Amino acid sequence: MSNGFILHEDHDRVVIATGFSKASDNRKTGDMIQIWILVKSVSPTEAIKQGLDRLICGNCVHRGHEENGRFGVERTCYVNPGQAPQGIWKAWKAGRYPTLQFMDCFAGRKVRFGAYGDPTHIPIGLALAIAGVASGWTGYTHQWRKPSLQGWKTLLMASVDSIAELVIARSMGWSTFRVGSEASVGESLCASERVGTPCADCLLCAGSRGGLESVHIPPHGTGATHFKEGVTK
Numbered sequence: 661m662s663n664g665f666i667l668h669e670d671h672d673r674v675v676i677a678t679g680f681s682k683a684s685d686n687r688k689t690g691d692m693i694q695i696w697i698l699v700k701s702v703s704p705t706e707a708i709k710q711g712l713d714r715l716i717c718g719n720c721v722h723r724g725h726e727e728n729g730r731f732g733v734e735r736t737c738y739v740n741p742g743q744a745p746q747g748i749w750k751a752w753k754a755g756r757y758p759t760l761q762f763m764d765c766f767a768g769r770k771v772r773f774g775a776y777g778d779p780t781h782i783p784i785g786l787a788l789a790i791a792g793v794a795s796g797w798t799g800y801t802h803q804w805r806k807p808s809l810q811g812w813k814t815l816l817m818a819s820v821d822s823i824a825e826l827v828i829a830r831s832m833g834w835s836t837f838r839v840g841s842e843a844s845v846g847e848s849l850c851a852s853e854r855v856g857t858p859c860a861d862c863l864l865c866a867g868s869r870g871g872l873e874s875v876h877i878p879p880h881g882t883g884a885t886h887f888k889e890g891v892t893k
Contacts, residue, residue: 661680661681661765662680662681662756662757662758663678663679663680663681663682664676664677664678664679664680664748664751664756664757665677665680665757665758665759665760665765666752666757666758666759666760667695667760667782667786668782668783668786669700670781671700672699672700672701672715673697673698673699673700673715673716673777673781674697674698674700674752675695675696675697675698675781675782676695676696676698676748676752676757677693677694677695677696677760677766677771678693678694678696678748679691679692679693679694680693680765680769687858688852688858688859689772689775689798689858689859689860690770690858690859690860690861691770691860692769692770692771692772692798692859692860693766693769693770693771693772693794694744694772694775695771695772695773695774695775695779695782696744696745696748696775696776696777697716697774697776697777697778697779697781697782698716698745698748698749698752698776698777699712699713699715699716703746703749703750704741704742704745704746704749704776705741705742705746707741708723708724708731708732708735708741709730709731709732710731711726711731711732713731713732713741716776716777716778716781717737717777717778717802718778718780718802718803719802719803720737720778720802720819721736721802721821722735722736722737722738722802722839723735723737724736724737736879739775739776741776744775744776745776763789763790763793764793766790766793766794767793767794768793768794768795769794769795770794770795770796770797770860770863771790771791771794771796771797771798772797772798772799772859773787773790773797773798773799773815773816774799774800774801774816778801778802778803779799779800779801779812779815779816780801780803780809780812780816784811784812787812787815788815791815796860796863796866797815797863797866798817798859798863798865798866799815799816799817799865799866799867800816800817800818800819800837800865801816801817801818801819802819804816804818804819804820804829804832804834805828805832810832810833812867813832813833813834813835813867813868814867814868814869815866815867815869816867817834817835817836817837817865817866817867817873817875818832818834818835818836818837819836819837819838820836820837820838821838821839822838823844825838826838826844826847826874830872830874833868833872834867834868834872835865835867835868835872835873835874835875836873836874836875837865837874837875837876837877838874838875838876838877839876839877839878839879840876840878840879841878841879842876843876844874844876846874847874847875847876848864848873848874848875848876849875849876849877850875850876850877851864852877853877853878
């Protein structure tokens with residue numbers, strides 16, 4: 661079996677799932693199928709330089725900001741785009757990933773919707789089909805305010821950047837996930853931080869299907885040095 665498959669393409673984006681024949685080496689997430697949303701026209705690192713990462717990340721504050729024509733300034737995203745996303749984009753450009761034909765390769769597997777990019781760019785019917793055969797999943801979106809995306813709340817956590825956003829998202833029926841220095845009342849510390857449990861064994865960040873949850877994690881990853889508490893767009 662191929663280690664990766666193309667799940668979906670549109671004019672600007674390609675959605676690729678990896679980890680079918682070779683387990684992810686991400687110790688935090690554990691053994692999960694990783695789904696990547698990538699800009700088609702340029703590499704992930706170049707997309708950030710040109711501001712084209714908006715095509716996959718929308719209005720996420722962790723993209724950084726524009727300053728004197730430079731994009732991605734003070735980027736706080738935990739993903740290093742020059743590592744896995746860059747390698748997967750290059751493999752796709754080289755034609756190494758076949759198009760997915762059947763769902764059975766997801767059966768009994770655990771899935772991470774949006775290892776890079778916002779999962780709401782996946783057709784929701786496809787995401788529901790994957791979740792329907794998978795043994796569990798995690799996923800997050802910064803696009804939770806959009807009326808057209810409310811159907812995702814049973815699959816994804818609302819990525820919130822302040823306590824005010826947390827309150828709003830929960831009032832709309834979303835479970836929440838927040839990066840911040842300290843947990844607020846009602847938030848539980850990510851199990852990976854608390855006791856070293858990988859996402860694949862926790863699966864708390866699976867939307868609101870099992871009831872509303874609020875998870876907190878301290879700043880982490882490559883963008884942690886630029887993190888500013890409560891900054892929202």
